Amino acid sequence: MTNIILALLQQTTVAPEESAQSGDLLTPNGGLMFWTLVVFLFLFFILGKFVFPKITAAVEAREKALEDAIEGAKRDRDEAARILADQQKQIEAARTEAQKIIVEGRQIGEKLRADMIEETHRQQQAMLERAQREIEGAKENAIAELRREAIELAIAGASKVIEQNLDDQSNRKIVESFLASIPVTPAKRG
Secondary structure (H helix, E strand, O other): OHHHHHHHHHHHOOOOOHHHOOOOOOOHHHHHHHHHHHHHHHHHHHHHHHHHHHHHHHHHHHHHHHHHHHHHHHHHHHHHHHHHHHHHHHHHHHHHHHHHHHHHHHHHHHHHHHHHHHHHHHHHHHHHHHHHHHHHHHHHHHHOOOOOHHHHHHHOOOOOOOOOOOOOOHHHHHHHHHHHHHHOOOOOOO
């Protein structure tokens, strides 16, 4: 094999004067093309054996990392959507609970208001009844006082008429029985 390579090298070797004469790079040269092809294949083999697998592995690793990142982003987005839905449900439940509490508060407030109004009416009624009893008692006291005064005046008048001093106790009983027999008519208010 080395003999073949040497023979090829001798055939493709161009004398420096011939290369100076041809000087055109665009003119096809078989030896140069052969060695370019050999170097290319050698480099391609070396790169294919050592470099391309590493590049391919790096590209595949990068591609897998991107796919994992995309998948993770999808999972995160789905999780965020689920959490958002849960939070919206909780917010809605809180709103419903708040509305319920507001309604209950209004009902309790209305009930308290009605109870307070009822209690006020009861107190008013009790005060009116107490005032009527007090007025009735004061009226009865006033009537009794007027009767006593009337008795005193009647006795005093009768004493003057008869010109003698009658027994105060028996006279008082006679006048009281007479006044008690008189019906009491309530005074008309204007």
